[in-house]
Amino acid sequence: MIRIAVVGLGKMGLSHLSMIRVHPDVQLVGVCDTSKYMLDALGKNTGIPTFTDYETLLQKATPEAVIIATPSRFHGDLVRTSIEHGLHVFCEKPFCLNWSESMSLASLADRKGLVNQVGYHYRFVGAFQEVKRLLEAGAIGTVTHVLAEAYGPVVLRPKGMSWRSKKEEGGGCLYDYAAHPVNLVNWFFGLPDSVGGSVMTSIFSKDTDDEVCGTIRYADGPSVQLSVNWSDESYRKMSTKITLWGTAGRIYADRQECQVFLRDTAQVPRGYTKGWNTRYTTDLTEPVWFYVRGEEYSAQLDYFVRGIASGKKANVNSFASAAETDHVLAMILDDAQSSAALAVPVNHRGKSALFGR
Amino acid sequence: MDNLLFGDNQFFGVNHMSEEKARAQSIRFQNIEAVYEVLDSAYDEGIRTFMCTTHDRVEEICNHTRANRDRYRDFLFYPCMPYAHKYANAATEDGILSAITRFMPGGIINAAIRGGTSLATKDIDGIVTLLIDSEMKMFHGLKTPVIFLQNVVTDLLLGLGMKKAFRIFADHIRTRYGAEPGFITMNMPMLLDVLEDVGVENPIVCASINKIGFRMCGGIDAYEQALRDRKFRAIAMSVFASGAIPPKEAISWVCSQPNIHSIVFGASSRSNIHSTKQIVDSLWSQRQVQPASHNAGAV
Numbered sequence: 001m002i003r004i005a006v007v008g009l010g011k012m013g014l015s016h017l018s019m020i021r022v023h024p025d026v027q028l029v030g031v032c033d034t035s036k037y038m039l040d041a042l043g044k045n046t047g048i049p050t051f052t053d054y055e056t057l058l059q060k061a062t063p064e065a066v067i068i069a070t071p072s073r074f075h076g077d078l079v080r081t082s083i084e085h086g087l088h089v090f091c092e093k094p095f096c097l098n099w100s101e102s103m104s105l106a107s108l109a110d111r112k113g114l115v116n117q118v119g120y121h122y123r124f125v126g127a128f129q130e131v132k133r134l135l136e137a138g139a140i141g142t143v144t145h146v147l148a149e150a151y152g153p154v155v156l157r158p159k160g161m162s163w164r165s166k167k168e169e170g171g172g173c174l175y176d177y178a179a180h181p182v183n184l185v186n187w188f189f190g191l192p193d194s195v196g197g198s199v200m201t202s203i204f205s206k207d208t209d210d211e212v213c214g215t216i217r218y219a220d221g222p223s224v225q226l227s228v229n230w231s232d233e234s235y236r237k238m239s240t241k242i243t244l245w246g247t248a249g250r251i252y253a254d255r256q257e258c259q260v261f262l263r264d265t266a267q268v269p270r271g272y273t274k275g276w277n278t279r280y281t282t283d284l285t286e287p288v289w290f291y292v293r294g295e296e297y298s299a300q301l302d303y304f305v306r307g308i309a310s311g312k313k314a315n316v317n318s319f320a321s322a323a324e325t326d327h328v329l330a331m332i333l334d335d336a337q338s339s340a341a342l343a344v345p346v347n348h349r350g351k352s353a354l355f356g357r
Numbered sequence: 358m359d360n361l362l363f364g365d366n367q368f369f370g371v372n373h374m375s376e377e378k379a380r381a382q383s384i385r386f387q388n389i390e391a392v393y394e395v396l397d398s399a400y401d402e403g404i405r406t407f408m409c410t411t412h413d414r415v416e417e418i419c420n421h422t423r424a425n426r427d428r429y430r431d432f433l434f435y436p437c438m439p440y441a442h443k444y445a446n447a448a449t450e451d452g453i454l455s456a457i458t459r460f461m462p463g464g465i466i467n468a469a470i471r472g473g474t475s476l477a478t479k480d481i482d483g484i485v486t487l488l489i490d491s492e493m494k495m496f497h498g499l500k501t502p503v504i505f506l507q508n509v510v511t512d513l514l515l516g517l518g519m520k521k522a523f524r525i526f527a528d529h530i531r532t533r534y535g536a537e538p539g540f541i542t543m544n545m546p547m548l549l550d551v552l553e554d555v556g557v558e559n560p561i562v563c564a565s566i567n568k569i570g571f572r573m574c575g576g577i578d579a580y581e582q583a584l585r586d587r588k589f590r591a592i593a594m595s596v597f598a599s600g601a602i603p604p605k606e607a608i609s610w611v612c613s614q615p616n617i618h619s620i621v622f623g624a625s626s627r628s629n630i631h632s633t634k635q636i637v638d639s640l641w642s643q644r645q646v647q648p649a650s651h652n653a654g655a656v
Contacts, residue, residue, distance in 0.1 A: 018516025022547065045481060046518040236370055236383075256376050280374055282571060282599045291543035291574045292512045 001027040002308050005063035007054060007078060008070035009033040009042065012092055012119070016067050019298050021048070022290050025305055030061035054078065058085050065115070065308055067301075068092060072175060076101045079319075083108050088115035090304045094179045095322035099330045102323035109319050115307040117300070117315050118322035120183045122240060124296040124303070126284025127258040128184060131242065131251055134260065135188055137269045140246030143189075146224040148181035148216075152238035154230040155204050172208030174200060174329055178228040180240050182332075183325045185216060185224055187316075188244075191324045193219045198335035203231045214332055226332075255294075256281050358406070358503070358561075361637050362435065362592065362621040363399045363630075365409040368392050374599040382625065389417050398627040400432065402634050408435040408563075408621050410507065412443075416495040423498055437505040437541060438492035481522055486529045493534065503561055504530045505539035512544055515551060524555040537561055539592070546575040546583050563592035563621065568610035571598035584616045592619040605636055612640040 004026050006017045013033070021028045030049040033039050039050040051057035058081075065088035068078050076096045082089050083105065095118045096102040109116035122128050135143065154177070185192075198214035210231045216224035222244070230238075241254040248266035252259045260277040262268055288298035300317070307315055315321075366372065370383030386392050396407065396418070409415050415436075422429045493504070506526055514522045527538040539561035542548045552560045565572035566580060572595055573580050584591060593614075597607045611617055620637060624630045 014513065014517065018513050021518060022516050041481070042517070045521055048518065236379075239376060241376075254376050256372075256374060280599070280601075282374060282601060287570060287574065287576070289574060290512075290516060290547070291572060292516060293509060 001025060002305060003027050003029045003062065003064045004067065004305075005030045005032065005057055005061055005065075006067045006069065007032045007057075008068060008074075008092070009035065009038050010069065010071075013067075013069035015292060015297065016069055016090075016301065018292055019290055019301050020067060020305075023301065023305055024289060025309060029063050030057045032057045054081065058082075058087075063087060065089070065304075067304075069119075072097055076105065079105050080108070083112060083114060083116075086112065086114070088304075088308050089319075090117045090119065090301070091319075091322075092119045093183070093322065093325075094175045094329065095319060095326050097175070097326075099323055099326035102319065102326040106319035106323050110313075113313070115304065115312075115315065116319040117304050117307070117317045118319060119300065120180065120317050120322065120325070121294075121296045121300050122180055122184055122255070123187060123316050124299040125255050126281040126295075127253045127255060127279065128242075130258045130279050130284055131244070131253045132187065134251060134258075134269060135244070138267055139249065139260065139262065139269050139272070140244065140251055140266065141248030143222045143244050143246045145245040146185065146189075146222045147243045148185050148224060148226050149242070150177045150181045150228045150230075150238065150240045151232045152177065152230050152235050153233045154238075155210050156231060156233050158204050158206060172200075172205070173210050173228055173230045174212050174333065177230045177238070178212045178226065178332070179325055179329060181226060181228065181242060182216075182328050183322070184240070184242055185226075186321065186324045186328065189218055189221045189224070192216045192221075192224070192328060192331075195328070195331045195335050198332045198339065200333070200336040203229075212332065212336075214335065216328065258284075358590070358592070358619045359404070360619055360641050361404050361634060362406045362408045362619050363396070363404050364594070364621045364623040365407070365412075365415070367395075367623045367625045368414070369410070369412055372599075373595075385625070389414065389421075392418065393421060395625055395627075395630075399624075399630050400429065402627070402630050404630065404634065405431045406433040406435055408437060408505070410440045411436055411438045411492040411495065412440045419495045419499060432500070434496055434499050434501045435503045435505060435539070436493065436496055436501055437507050439488065439507060439510060440492075441507060441509040481519070482525050485522055485525045486533070489526065489529055490533070501534065501536055503537045503539045504534060505541050505561075505563065508541040508543055511540050511542045511548065515542070515544060515548055520551050520555045523552060523557055527557045527560070539563060541594075543572050544574045545591075546579045549583055549587050549589060552589075559588050559590065561590045561592065561618075563594055565595035566591065566593035566611060566614065566617070567596050567598045568602055568607060569598050571595060571601065581614065584614050589616070590618045591616050592621055593617055594621045596620055596622065604633060608633075608636050609640055612637075612644050615644075617644060 002025055004020055006013060009031060017031060020026055028048060030051055032051045032054050036052055039052060042048060043050040049061060066082050068075060068089065068091040070078060072094055075091055079089055079091055194217045196215045196217060200209035200212050203210035211229040212226060214226050216226060239254060244251045249260065249262040258279045260272065262272060262274050264274055266274065268274060285295045288295050288302060290298055367382050368386045370379045372379035372382060422432055530536050530538040540548060541563045543565055545562060545564040548562060570577035593611050596611050597604060611620060622633055624633060
């Protein structure tokens with residue numbers, strides 16, 4: 001039995017807690033949160049040992065591994081403390097708000113031989129796993145053009161009172177939403193060489209971005225367009241999707257399905273035909289021991305537990321891979337801010353003020 | 358319970374197979390008349406039970422049923438609460454505790470009286486019963502013989518180990534509404550253990566039950582065993598496994614399992630409703646009947 005603790009009892013924390021507590025190979029040894037109220041309510045009704053202070057939890061509960069689901073700005077310190085205590089770590093996304101901290105924690109975890117994983121659950125969704133397989137098989141030839149998108153109904157009005165509406169706490173569409181399609185692009189193509197034309201705009205939020213647009217460039221890879229908007233009420237819940245155009249066809253995937261068009265010139269993978277093919281996530285998903293909101297959430301925790309049990313070093317969502325995503329987010333943020341600074345206002349006759357003086 | 362219950366996924370753009378199909382259905386059913394038309398088809402086919410979430414639009418359906426009592430004389434609602442996205446979105450916006458208090462009926466005053474004490478002592482009884490009452494308001498005056506806890510909440514509480522909540526839910530449904538409590542879950546064997554543990558006897562449990570083990574956590578063998586040996590009343594959902602199993606094959610397998618009291622399904626055309634009803638009726642007699650004790654308290 002692996003001794004695991006959970007830190008952070010918000011929406012994601014509670015979700016992870018419910019799954020990990022009933023994992024057959026796990027013993028839940030304690031939970032930690034700053035809200036004494038939440039801790040008491042939980043402890044009183046479930047008997048789980050509760051702590052308001054992480055150091056105390058580490059001393060008294062002696063976990064071997066930890067799941068960190070606090071607001072993003074606390075990730076770095078908590079992860080560092082955990083690694084220094086020799087714990088395997090599962091941390092929610094985005095990993096760290098400062099990508100060089102992400103890199104340093106990644107190498108620290110590796111040096112200590114600890115299992116390290118970040119919660120980019122889309123890498124555990126059947127349809128996106130199928131995309132990865134198809135790309136590795138070269139099914140659509142050389143990939144030339146990619147559209148990576150995420151839309152949802154998160155911010156539909158000016159109000160908002162949690163950490164998610166504050167930029168410096170990791171709130172905002174870039175960190176919360178855009179991180180997911182960017183992470184998929186990293187999975188398929190690695191770290192990009194540059195970004196350009198990045199725009200981050202508020203629609204309803206006072207302090208943070210609600211939409212992100214931009215180009216992600218690979219010197220030896222496809223051109224990638226990023227389009228993210230979390231002020232879209234036409235979606236019932238978050239929808240992440242990716243379209244990839246290649247010399248031999250096209251792939252479209254979202255959480256539910258993977259649609260593939262293969263040209264006559266394509267090297268057709270087994271089970272596929274030329275022309276249109278559709279694979280449904282429901283066909284591609286392995287069963288899990290416990291289901292709350294989706295197999296992918298359980299599957300990623302199970303993967304973490306198995307990694308600890310087997311001592312396997314490689315991890316599809318390692319700190320290093322998540323650091324790549326943090327790096328790209330920083331590139332986009334940087335690019336968006338410097339473009340905004342250079343933007344010149346256009347006068348009423350449509351000419352740039354620079355030339356119309 | 359009737360052998361066939363009508364579900365509501367198609368009306369709310371919920372389709373576990375495809376986002377594209379989900380959107381097409383959202384568009385088709387954004388006009389409430391289109392919803393009434395399909396419900397009428399089901400009712401006229403003899404399917405009189407509507408198993409639905411407590412989405413705001415269901416309130417319109419409730420109003421419609423109340424306004425046409427003669428037409429819907431035998432109509433039954435099986436409410437499934439809560440509509441999870443309402444709370445999840447609020448939790449994202451304002452944090453969990455604010456989300457809970459936002460949905461307490463009667464606002465702060467009422468919350469202070471029943472909920473406030475509850476919130477202060479962290480006794481979940483008050484909060485749970487208040488939220489149930491809030492969710493049930495739209496069904497006043499309508500027949501609701503079975504009231505369900507939605508799977509996201511059931512399974513979250515199950516995983517967290519908040520066993521007491523199930524007993525509180527069951528007791529409140531029985532005493533306040535004179536109805537049978539039901540539980541929707543994707544983790545049936547585990548839930549049955551916990552319900553037994555807190556003294557919820559012979560519960561009605563709605564779970565994904567199908568030939569290919571789709572969303573049957575614990576494994577298909579554990580489900581088959583539970584259906585054979587445990588004392589509860591099963592309602593099968595996802596019998597077609599999101600379209601992966603052809604209808605006749607799917608229903609034939611379900612009907613060959615013991616202890617299946619009902620099947621809940623969704624459809625958006627009269628012909629689909631009709632053909633499903635035909636298949637179920639023809640295969641229903643082959644179901645294994647449980648010993649009399651297992652049918653005690655059957656609705």
